[in-house]
Amino acid sequence: MLARSSTHFDQAVRAYSPELFHFALWLARDRHRAEDILQEALTRAWRSWSHVKDEGARRGWLYAIVRNEFYRSAERTKRDAAEELDDAMLERIADERDFTRGLEVRQLLERLPASVAEPLVMQTIGGLSCEEIAQALGVSAGAAATRICRARSALRELMRKAEAPTARRKETIR
Amino acid sequence: MTEFEARRELLTDPRRISPELAQAMAADPRLAALREELLATDDRLRRVLTEAPVPEGLAERVVLRSRYAARSRWSLGLAAAVAALAIGVPSYLRIAAYDGELARDRAMIEHVAENEGEAEDDGRIEPAAFRASLARIGVAVPAPRWRVRHLANCVIAGIESRHFVVEGPGGPISYVILPGAGAGGSERMLERDGLHALFVQRAGATIGVFAEGSATREQLERWMHDVLA
Numbered sequence: 001m002l003a004r005s006s007t008h009f010d011q012a013v014r015a016y017s018p019e020l021f022h023f024a025l026w027l028a029r030d031r032h033r034a035e036d037i038l039q040e041a042l043t044r045a046w047r048s049w050s051h052v053k054d055e056g057a058r059r060g061w062l063y064a065i066v067r068n069e070f071y072r073s074a075e076r077t078k079r080d081a082a083e084e085l086d087d088a089m090l091e092r093i094a095d096e097r098d099f100t101r102g103l104e105v106r107q108l109l110e111r112l113p114a115s116v117a118e119p120l121v122m123q124t125i126g127g128l129s130c131e132e133i134a135q136a137l138g139v140s141a142g143a144a145a146t147r148i149c150r151a152r153s154a155l156r157e158l159m160r161k162a163e164a165p166t167a168r169r170k171e172t173i174r
Numbered sequence: 175m176t177e178f179e180a181r182r183e184l185l186t187d188p189r190r191i192s193p194e195l196a197q198a199m200a201a202d203p204r205l206a207a208l209r210e211e212l213l214a215t216d217d218r219l220r221r222v223l224t225e226a227p228v229p230e231g232l233a234e235r236v237v238l239r240s241r242y243a244a245r246s247r248w249s250l251g252l253a254a255a256v257a258a259l260a261i262g263v264p265s266y267l268r269i270a271a272y273d274g275e276l277a278r279d280r281a282m283i284e285h286v287a288e289n290e291g292e293a294e295d296d297g298r299i300e301p302a303a304f305r306a307s308l309a310r311i312g313v314a315v316p317a318p319r320w321r322v323r324h325l326a327n328c329v330i331a332g333i334e335s336r337h338f339v340v341e342g343p344g345g346p347i348s349y350v351i352l353p354g355a356g357a358g359g360s361e362r363m364l365e366r367d368g369l370h371a372l373f374v375q376r377a378g379a380t381i382g383v384f385a386e387g388s389a390t391r392e393q394l395e396r397w398m399h400d401v402l403a
Contacts, residue, residue: 013233043239124220127189149182
């Protein structure tokens with residue numbers, strides 16, 4: 001039993017550690033800290049590995065542990081993760097034209113609150129389903145879908161605004 | 175499906191398309207264009223989020239650390255129970271007289287017997303990781319001749335030890351290294367419920383090799399030599 005668990009765990013670590021590392025790196029913005037978070041998170045995961053019977057749920061569970069480990073170790077509070085993206089906030093971000101003009105997609109993503117950016121990052125890096133993301137965030141699948149939808153919608157709007165001045169300049173030159 | 179519903183579904187996940195959404199896209203080219211745009215943005219995003227190289231050997235380090243950190247507490251409890259049992263009920267192991275070294279040997283054979291399932295594990299431990307792990311408890315070994323299937327940090331008789339399993343010529347062979355032995359040189363055999371063990375003292379550690387059934391002393395000595403020579 002223990003041997004089977006350890007083999008499964010080893011396989012899961014080898015399969016998922018690259019994407020979990022990139023997720024931790026996005027959260028922590030620092031390679032060394034990302035590795036520390038991942039090591040600590042997966043050590044915790046191993047302790048409870050045999051308790052997660054549903055193999056299909058393990059990936060989302062691993063994301064949840066990495067995320068929890070980040071917030072546990074970070075000075076950053078959970079308030080930031082719980083912040084909701086409303087129309088006023090999107091308007092405020094989009095109106096900061098000096099900020100958005102010429103910014104890369106990563107920087108635009110970082111302008112979004114973590115509550116909507118995190119699920120989008122999980123889906124983009126790991127291709128997680130809404131159900132897996134919901135499990136990782138501890139919310140319903142519907143709520144996860146709504147957050148991802150809002151994140152993509154907001155990112156699209158910011159990119160459109162960020163690229164608009166460039167398009168106008170090109171028109172002028174032509 | 176309305177256009178609003180279709181756009182919402184696309185914004186939620188442009189890679190997972192339901193039959194209804196596929197039908198809506200076929201009927202409305204703007205939806206298909208939106209999907210292309212969202213997929214392109216996702217690709218850009220994925221590239222920037224995964225461009226950092228994954229640290230070399232990360233998975234191996236995680237596996238080793240998780241086992242070391244996670245198993246020691248459990249093993250400590252087991253080892254304490256085993257030591258109490260071995261010292262308190264010597265008749266259980268058919269050994270009449272108490273002896274410090276024999277108590278350590280008993281704890282080691284008990285550990286292997288209790289964890290026989292680990293012989294089935296096949297973690298394909300890297301030789302460098304194997305040697306580094308043993309070096310941490312002060313035991314230098316050459317590059318292993320056989321593939322190391324399993325390596326675990328265990329607490330036996332309250333001492334941090336190593337239990338490893340190699341893929342030997344006739345199947346898995348278990349070894350345990352328990353630091354803190356007395357003077358070197360002596361060799362002892364022990365048997366418990368069909369599990370045979372040979373113990374030697376070397377480099378300040380007791381090293382045991384374990385085999386089920388009909389293993390002879392000569393075989394155990396050869397296996398000991400093959401790994402530790």
